[in-house]
Amino acid sequence: MSADQEQQTIRCLVAKVGLDGHDRGAHVISRALRDAGFEVIYSGLHRAPEEIVQATVQEDVDVLGISILSGAHDTLIPEIIDGLKEYDAFSDTLILVGGIIPDDDEKELKEIGVSEVFGPGASMEQMVEFVRENAPDKE
Amino acid sequence: MSDLIDELLSGKHRALARVITKIEDRRAGYRDLVSQIHQHTGNADVIGVTGSPGSGKSTLVDKMAATYRDRGLTVGVIAIDPSSPFTGGAVLGDRIRMGSNIGDMDVFFRSMSARGSLGGLSTATTDAVKALDAFGKDKVIIETVGAGQNEIDIVKTADTVMVLVPPGSGDDVQMLKAGILEIGDVFVVNKADLDGSSRTVQELREMLQYGDGDIPSTGGHHGAGSMDETEGLQLESEAEGWDPDIVETVAKRDEGVADVLDSLEEHATYLDESGEREQQSRTRYAEEIRTLVREDVNELLTAEINNQGGMEAYVDDVVARETDPYTVSDDLVGPLADCVRERREK
Incomplete structure (x- = not known):
């Protein structure tokens, strides 16, 4: 019963941005996160960066997972990050990227604030573990 | 703490989002936040x-x-x-x-x-x-x-x-x-x-x-x-x-x-x-107070149960027919009732 007092749950937004209709991965991830006991908000397909920003700010998620397989990550992800900064939501959101990201780009993404990139072959356990360890603690 | 409320009242989206998170999580201090908000609602x-x-x-x-x-x-x-x-x-x-x-x-x-x-x-x-x-x-x-x-x-x-x-x-x-x-x-x-x-x-x-x-x-x-x-x-x-x-x-x-x-x-x-709105909100506040009182008393006594050696100990006694659930409840709530009676008589 004492669990009644505080009910903290890790909240995640699984986001699909841009012209990329491949959502099987995002669905599988959403489900894995749910089964890990997290609350998952799924954005739906073809979202604009500003929509992702809006959702991240309003939902106050701990984790933003961006699934992107279109190759447009270099354009879209910086836009999202700039938006988050504008609303003061950058510093306490863990940003993850999943998809086909070349090594050089991965380095760049990490420089601008992405915490981890999960490519093909990454396991669910790995990802869930990473989220558990790195989800920001909101005072 | 009230910085957050100031930010919320001045229209900062992030502050609003964070306040709702605290409410949802029932983070320590969320009650103060809600108390401060009330007059602005x-x-x-x-x-x-x-x-x-x-x-x-x-x-x-x-x-x-x-x-x-x-x-x-x-x-x-x-x-x-x-x-x-x-x-x-x-x-x-x-x-x-x-x-x-x-x-x-x-x-x-x-x-x-x-x-x-x-x-x-x-x-x-x-x-x-x-x-x-x-x-x-x-x-x-x-x-x-x-x-x-x-x-x-x-x-x-x-x-x-x-x-x-x-x-x-x-x-x-x-x-x-x-x-x-x-x-x-x-x-x-x-x-x-x-x-x-x-x-x-x-x-x-x-x-x-x-x-x-x-x-x-x-x-x-x-x-x-x-x-x-x-x-x-x-x-x-x-x-x-x-x-x-x-x-x-x-x-x-x-x-x-x-x-x-x-x-x-x-x-x-x-x-x-029709004046229904006023009536409705009165009813709602009454209900809200009832719920909070119920939850708070529940919490207080749950802590007390743990303090007294936990629920299992009581269950053991009840199973062994040494006592019964009503008596247990009386024992737990009794001190609270005494306190209230004392205050009323003053």
């Missing part, structure tokens, strides 16, 4: 939207929000989805339908999961509505999947309750069974372009007329005896003074949405003119 119109899964709630709410924005009003939405009773996890999918308000920060949309808490959802929802109200939203919409007690819960937080009924959703008995007739102020038959829509409207109308007639409505004094607080819900007087509207919509194509808003507006006017 009372300006928003709160609308509860419920209906069976797939009846089109999210789509309609999206269009309603867009239409309110066209009318120059700001909107807050709280969408509640169920969570898994096993892992506590949830996929909150209502946001997917919010396509009409892209990038419009003046529609504040927040997904909440029904974290499997005992009645805690209604407290969290009430408090989150207060946050949106204090932030300055003109309209606050609470969207919840319709399943029994949940619907009663939103009645407690909403001024106007809207029930969505999809066409062909079964015969009259289904509607009675769901217990939705008593709580709706406005009924919306969504997906009205589907077969069976006019029949559903017809059936609804008939059922609502029964409710007005001689046959006692189940929402009155007698039917709801199982819920101790229902006496205050004002269902009965509402059935007398307000005839629920029935509106047909095709939310996906934006048809009938303006009619829905007009209908809601009419109900709001009725609330003001």
Whole structure:
């Protein structure tokens, strides 16, 4: 019963941005996160960066997972990050990227604030573990 | 702590989001936050939207929000989805339908999961509505999947309750069974372009007329005896003074949405003119106080049980027939009763 007092749950937004209709991965991830006991908000397909920003700010998620397989990550992800900064939501959101990201780009993404990139072959356990360890603690 | 409230009151979205998180998590200090917010509330119109899964709630709410924005009003939405009773996890999918308000920060949309808490959802929802109200939203919409007690819960937080009924959703008995007739102020038959829509409207109308007639409505004094607080819900007087509207919509194509808003507006006017709004809010605050007292006492005594050696020890004694549950309860509550008596006699 004492669990009644505080009910903290890790909240995640699984986001699909841009012209990329491949959502099987995002669905599988959403489900894995749910089964890990997290609350998952799924954005739906073809979202604009500003929509992702809006959702991240309003939902106050701990984790933003961006699934992107279109190759447009270099354009879209910086836009999202700039938006988050504008609303003061950058510093306490863990940003993850999943998809086909070349090594050089991965380095760049990490420089601008992405915490981890999960490519093909990454396991669910790995990802869930990473989220558990790195989800920001909101005072 | 009150920095956060200052930021919220000055219109910072992030602060609003964070306050709602604290409310939802019941973080240490959230009670102070809600206390501070209270004096800034009372300006928003709160609308509860419920209906069976797939009846089109999210789509309609999206269009309603867009239409309110066209009318120059700001909107807050709280969408509640169920969570898994096993892992506590949830996929909150209502946001997917919010396509009409892209990038419009003046529609504040927040997904909440029904974290499997005992009645805690209604407290969290009430408090989150207060946050949106204090932030300055003109309209606050609470969207919840319709399943029994949940619907009663939103009645407690909403001024106007809207029930969505999809066409062909079964015969009259289904509607009675769901217990939705008593709580709706406005009924919306969504997906009205589907077969069976006019029949559903017809059936609804008939059922609502029964409710007005001689046959006692189940929402009155007698039917709801199982819920101790229902006496205050004002269902009965509402059935007398307000005839629920029935509106047909095709939310996906934006048809009938303006009619829905007009209908809601009419109900709001009725609330003001009949004095019902004041009565409603008094009832609501009374209910809120009752809930908080119940929860707080519960918490206090739960801690005491742990302090006394835990529930298991009591259960052992009861199993061994050394004592019985009533005596245990008397022992635990006794000191509290003594305290209260002492204070009263002073």
